[in-house]
Structure formats: structure tokens, C-alpha cells
Amino acid sequence: MARLVEIRGLRFRYPDGTQALDGVDFALDAGESVALFGANGSGKTTFAMHLNGLLEGEGEVQVCGLPATGGNLETIRTKVGMVFQDADSQLFMPTVLEDVAFGLLNRGINPVEAAARARTALAAVGMDQAVDRAPYHLSAGEKKRVALAGILVMEPDILVLDEPTTFLDPPAQRVLADLLRGLPQAEIVVTHNTLFAQTVCDRAVFFERGKIAARGSVEEIVAHFDWNFASQATNFGR
Amino acid sequence: MLRRMLEARARPQGPLDRRDARSKLAALLVFLVVISTARYAFPATAAVMAILLAAACLWAKVPLAEALRRAAVVLPFTAFFAIVCWASGDAERAIALALKSYLSCLAVWLVVATTPMPALLRGFESFGAPRFLLMVAQFIYRYLFVIAEEARAMALAASARGSSARADFRILRFRAAGGALAVLFARSYQRADEIHRAMLARGFRGRMRSLDAPRFQLADAAFAAAASLIAVGARLAAERLV
Numbered sequence: 001m002a003r004l005v006e007i008r009g010l011r012f013r014y015p016d017g018t019q020a021l022d023g024v025d026f027a028l029d030a031g032e033s034v035a036l037f038g039a040n041g042s043g044k045t046t047f048a049m050h051l052n053g054l055l056e057g058e059g060e061v062q063v064c065g066l067p068a069t070g071g072n073l074e075t076i077r078t079k080v081g082m083v084f085q086d087a088d089s090q091l092f093m094p095t096v097l098e099d100v101a102f103g104l105l106n107r108g109i110n111p112v113e114a115a116a117r118a119r120t121a122l123a124a125v126g127m128d129q130a131v132d133r134a135p136y137h138l139s140a141g142e143k144k145r146v147a148l149a150g151i152l153v154m155e156p157d158i159l160v161l162d163e164p165t166t167f168l169d170p171p172a173q174r175v176l177a178d179l180l181r182g183l184p185q186a187e188i189v190v191t192h193n194t195l196f197a198q199t200v201c202d203r204a205v206f207f208e209r210g211k212i213a214a215r216g217s218v219e220e221i222v223a224h225f226d227w228n229f230a231s232q233a234t235n236f237g238r
Numbered sequence: 239m240l241r242r243m244l245e246a247r248a249r250p251q252g253p254l255d256r257r258d259a260r261s262k263l264a265a266l267l268v269f270l271v272v273i274s275t276a277r278y279a280f281p282a283t284a285a286v287m288a289i290l291l292a293a294a295c296l297w298a299k300v301p302l303a304e305a306l307r308r309a310a311v312v313l314p315f316t317a318f319f320a321i322v323c324w325a326s327g328d329a330e331r332a333i334a335l336a337l338k339s340y341l342s343c344l345a346v347w348l349v350v351a352t353t354p355m356p357a358l359l360r361g362f363e364s365f366g367a368p369r370f371l372l373m374v375a376q377f378i379y380r381y382l383f384v385i386a387e388e389a390r391a392m393a394l395a396a397s398a399r400g401s402s403a404r405a406d407f408r409i410l411r412f413r414a415a416g417g418a419l420a421v422l423f424a425r426s427y428q429r430a431d432e433i434h435r436a437m438l439a440r441g442f443r444g445r446m447r448s449l450d451a452p453r454f455q456l457a458d459a460a461f462a463a464a465a466s467l468i469a470v471g472a473r474l475a476a477e478r479l480v
Contacts, residue, residue, distance in 0.1 A: 052439055054435050054439060074441070074443075077438070077439060077440070078441065080439075081439075082436075082439045084432065084435075084436055084439075086432065088387075088429075089429060089432035089433050089435075089436050090436040092380060092433055092436070094354065097449065098448070098449050101449055102437075102440055102442075102447075103440035103441050105447035105449070106440060106441035106442055106443060106447065107441055111447075111448070111450065115449050136387075150440065151440075154440070154441075
């Protein structure tokens with residue numbers, strides 16, 4: 001299998017001095033789907049933002065064989081599609097169709113083709129009836145789906161999804177899981193939702209204080225770190 | 239209010255919405271030159287121009303009352319100079335100054351209300367406006383919505399905890415309101431940063447592109463020519479009448 005992501009010794013410190021990543025090694029092969037678990041502030045989102053060069057730390061980050069620096073970032077951003085945790089930050093155009101087509105237009109694809117591809121992507125996530133609506137009039141779940149369409153339309157090799165199930169009701173989570181399982185892309189899913197991760201991901205890594213503390217199957221990681229709601233709920237005395 | 243404006247842009251409503259931004263900007267430029275250079279019989283010229291603009295608003299399906307109200311936003315800025323003119327004994331110039339600025343603002347509002355911001359900026363670009371300046375305008379426009387959204391969210395959160403807008407304006411609560419303003423800007427800055435990252439992640443390279451490929455058609459040229467001729471003709475007619 002082709003290696004898509006190769007990261008060695010990644011460190012990153014925010015300007016306020018917080019050491020968010022402290023020597024992360026990670027690899028992702030084509031077709032793989034990996035869940036990133038860990039407590040809030042453990043470095044998962046910071047790590048994800050290094051994958052398309054939104055943040056640049058110390059260490060080696062290679063995406064599709066290209067170092068994630070300077071002149072390569074433009075190419076890398078066509079290969080890594082990132083769905084942000086807060087869909088409101090991702091939707092900024094006046095209409096849903098324009099928003100989904102935004103990435104294609106930036107790539108220089110002509111408006112007619114961009115619009116057609118955007119409509120197809122919206123149909124894939126079940127939002128084709130919303131093309132002319134303003135994104136901020138959508139429900140939270142619909143916004144998530146439109147944000148996903150905006151990434152899928154660019155046909156990236158790697159999908160990075162930061163908390164994709166936030167704001168989604170259980171049926172919408174099921175639809176999203178089915179959709180992700182049917183995609184050919186490699187996926188990195190930052191999530192606290194263990195059930196969703198078990199449905200979508202082949203393996204998991206666990207972040208702790210900016211480092212990867214463990215790797216394994218989703219079930220192994222969940223069991224090892226007692227990382228699911230059911231066991232916590234038991235502790236509430238129910 | 240900002241939401242309403244953006245929503246209006248999502249669905250063009252009148253015949254002026256369908257015209258290319260460049261034709262509207264060309265006509266606007268001519269109108270501004272016509273009105274700013276008018277010297278003789280200005281009250282009559284202003285009256286004719288006002289009637290023209292009101293008719294244009296009705297034709298373009300831009301709410302007239304709202305347009306008249308919004309155009310008044312310029313008056314406080316020109317009031318100072320008008321008062322100075324008035325005080326120096328030149329009442330005619332004072333009135334002309336206020337009328338010219340008001341009518342110019344009304345014309346600008348008519349164009350802005352019927353043109354989506356990206357198309358408007360593209361129009362300015364094709365007229366040779368500096369790209370950097372347009373990019374700044376573009377981001378200011380986008381982040382106005384960010385600030386409005388954050389303010390709305392904070393107001394909701396405050397209301398949920400028993401605050402009221404009236405209470406926040408009392409002198410005793412002034413410090414708290416100041417704190418809230420600082421938090422609003424900090425939150426807006428953070429949100430703006432997130433949006434910028436999301437834009438970069440989708441290949442943004444400093445220029446907003448649009449699905450509507452601008453095509454300058456014969457109808458656009460005809461509109462620009464007709465609107466310009468009407469403006470010039472109206473001024474000449476008004477000056478001859480008096």
C-alpha cells in the first residue's frame with residue numbers, strides 16, 4: 001500500500017508557550033482509516049492542522065511524498081481535505097452551492113464545471129435541495145454535511161475530519177458513517193465518539209500531552225484507556 | 239440586519255440585479271460626476287435627480303423607504319462642512335453640499351443593494367482598483383458578519399443569564415459592557431482566524447472567485463449608456479428650466 005502520510009518527531013509550541021505536540025511519529029497508508037482519540041487539549045486538532053500545512057512545527061511531515069513546507073503547500077492542500085470541527089467557520093460564501101464550489105474555483109476549474117461537480121457532491125451528502133440556500137440558515141447537521149461536500153468535491157487523497165459527529169443526531173451520524181465507509185480516500189478522524197470510530201475506522205491512536213501514548217485497534221484503545229461513555233456512566237452509580 | 243443583506247444577495251430580485259457590475263459602476267461614476275459638478279440651479283437639479291433615483295429604486299425593486307433612510311447615514315459626516323458654509327454666509331452652498339452627498343450616497347446604495355459584494359469587487363478590479371485594497375474590503379465585509387454573529391451569540395448567552403440590553407447601557411454597568419466588547423473582539427479574532435484557516439485549506443490564494451462568470455452583454459452596455467444619458471440629460475433639462 002502506498003504511504004500517504006509520514007510524520008517523524010513532530011513538535012509544536014503555540015505562541016503562548018503551550019507545548020501542543022511533543023515528538024509525534026505517525027504514518028498513514030492509502031485506504032486506511034484512523035481514529036485519533038485523546039482528552040481535550042491533548043494535541044489532536046493541532047496535529048491534524050499540520051497535515052495540510054495550516055500549522056508548521058519542528059520535525060518531518062511528508063504528505064504524498066512531499067514535505068509539508070513552503071512551495072509544496074498548494075499541492076498538499078489539494079491532496080488533504082480537512083473538515084473543521086465548527087462547520088460555521090468553514091462556510092463563508094453567500095449560498096451553499098458557491099461554498100461547495102469554492103475550493104474548485106481556487107484550483108482554476110471553470111465555473112460551469114465547478115457548479116456541476118458541487119451539485120454532485122451535495123447530492124452525495126443528501127443536500128442537493130439546498131443549493132440556493134444561505135449556509136447560515138441550515139441546521140447544525142446540514143451545515144456539517146455541506147462542509148463535508150465542500151471537501152469531497154475536491155476529491156482529496158486524504159480526508160481529515162475534526163469531530164465530524166458534533167451536532168449530528170444519531171440518524172445523521174449513521175448516514176455520515178455509511179458515507180465515509182463508502183469513500184475510497186484514506187481518513188483521519190479526530191473524535192470522542194467511540195461508537196462512530198468503531199464503525200468507520202480500522203485502527204486508532206491515543207494522544208496524551210502532545211504525544212501518541214498508544215496505537216492499536218479501536219476496540220483495544222477504547223478498552224485500554226476506558227474511553228467510552230458507558231463505563232463512565234457506570235461510575236456515576238447508575 | 240447583516241444576515242438580511244446577505245440573504246438578499248443570495249437571490250437577485252429586480253432587473254438591476256441582472257446587470258453586470260461594471261455597467262452599474264460606469265453609470266454610477268457618470269451620475270456622481272454629474273451631480274458633483276452641478277453648480278447652477280442646484281435645488282432644481284437635485285429634485286430631478288432625486289426623482290430619478292427614486293424611480294430607479296422602484297424599478298430595481300429596492301425598498302425605497304429603506305434606501306432613503308440608509309442614504310442619510312452620510313449626513314452627519316457632511317453636516318460639519320455644511321454648518322461651516324452656513325455660518326460663513328453661504329447657505330446655498332451648505333444646502334448643495336448636504337444634497338449632493340445625500341444623493342450620491344443614495345446612488346451608491348442602489349448599486350450596492352443590487353450587486354453581490356464579490357461581483358462588485360470584481361467590477362472595481364476591472365476598473366483598475368488595487369487588488370490589495372479590494373482584498374482588504376472583501377475581508378472587512380466577511381468579518382463584519384463574524385462580529386455580528388459573535389455579538390448575537392454573546393447577547394443570547396447574556397440574556398439566558400438574566401442580562402438585558404438596557405441594563406448593559408446603564409452607567410453602573412458600563413465597565414461590564416466594556417469587558418463584553420473586549421471579549422467580543424477576542425472571540426471574533428479567534429473565529430476570523432478559524433475562517434482564514436478554512437479558506438487556506440481549500441486553496442484560497444487571496445482572490446475570491448465566483449460561480450457567476452461575469453459576461454458583459456449588449457444589454458449591460460445599453461444600460462450603462464442609457465443611465466448615463468438620462469443623468470446628463472436630466473441635469474441639462476433642470477438647468478434650462480430654471
